[in-house]
Amino acid sequence: NKIGVIFDLDGVIVDTAKYHFLAWKNLADELGFEFTEAHNELLKGVSRVRSLEILLDIGNINLPESKKQEYLVSKNEDYLNYITKMGPEEILPGAEKLLDNLDKLGIKYVLGSASKNSPLILKQVNLLDRFEGIVDGNSVNKAKPDPEVFLIGAKKLNLKPEKCIVFEDAIAGIEAANRANMTSIGIGNKETLNAANYNFNNLTEIPENFFEKFLSKNNI
Ligand code: BG6
Numbered sequence: 001n002k003i004g005v006i007f008d009l010d011g012v013i014v015d016t017a018k019y020h021f022l023a024w025k026n027l028a029d030e031l032g033f034e035f036t037e038a039h040n041e042l043l044k045g046v047s048r049v050r051s052l053e054i055l056l057d058i059g060n061i062n063l064p065e066s067k068k069q070e071y072l073v074s075k076n077e078d079y080l081n082y083i084t085k086m087g088p089e090e091i092l093p094g095a096e097k098l099l100d101n102l103d104k105l106g107i108k109y110v111l112g113s114a115s116k117n118s119p120l121i122l123k124q125v126n127l128l129d130r131f132e133g134i135v136d137g138n139s140v141n142k143a144k145p146d147p148e149v150f151l152i153g154a155k156k157l158n159l160k161p162e163k164c165i166v167f168e169d170a171i172a173g174i175e176a177a178n179r180a181n182m183t184s185i186g187i188g189n190k191e192t193l194n195a196a197n198y199n200f201n202n203l204t205e206i207p208e209n210f211f212e213k214f215l216s217k218n219n220i
């Protein structure tokens with residue numbers, strides 16, 4: 001096909017933000033400061049290392065590098081305890097229908113996520129085999145809002161960036177898609193994601209004929 005789709009994972013396909021929150025909150029508790037859901041918003045779409053830096057800033061805490069490494073490991077172990085209990089029932093509403101629709105149209109899709117746990121999460125929810133390719137936190141050098149993750153995704157799709165549509169729930173992700181010269185679709189709060197080309201509250205709101213319309217509107 002002439003277009004392709006790149007999906008963010010956390011917050012678009014599955015709601016893992018709540019597990020990241022619990023794991024980071026445990027760490028904040030241990031370090032003795034409060035970490036709220038509002039704080040957690042700042043960590044969405046951002047790499048694990050950067051997330052810890054933001055968290056430590058919130059707590060006004062300075063740590064030696066070795067200690068940071070230790071906490072990155074323990075936070076992830078904690079997070080994995082939640083992830084390994086996940087199942088297909090945790091796929092967000094509308095996601096599978098959307099993938100079915102893309103299959104029907106012959107439009108290929110890849111994953112473009114900052115998470116190093118992406119393959120494990122997709123496996124837990126039985127979606128690993130459906131993607132044409134996986135670009136995750138293990139395959140990039142520069143985190144979102146850098147466009148690298150999506151540009152690698154376009155290569156996997158064998159398409160020019162202009163022919164790619166990105167689904168994202170994070171501000172950093174929308175910025176990355178826009179910088180990659182792709183069409184960005186914000187999933188979530190419209191005000192928060194106002195830099196996106198299109199906005200929907202969730203995947204169930206995407207019209208059945210969205211892609212057909214997109215193709216004809218762009219003369220593809
Ligand atoms: C992103 C999440 O998808 O992945 C971030 O939105 C998270 O909150 C990042 O920090 C890295 O995830 P992981 O699984 O590699 O720690």
Ligand code: MG
Pocket residue numbers: 008009010011012044045168169170173
């Ligand atoms: Mg996300």
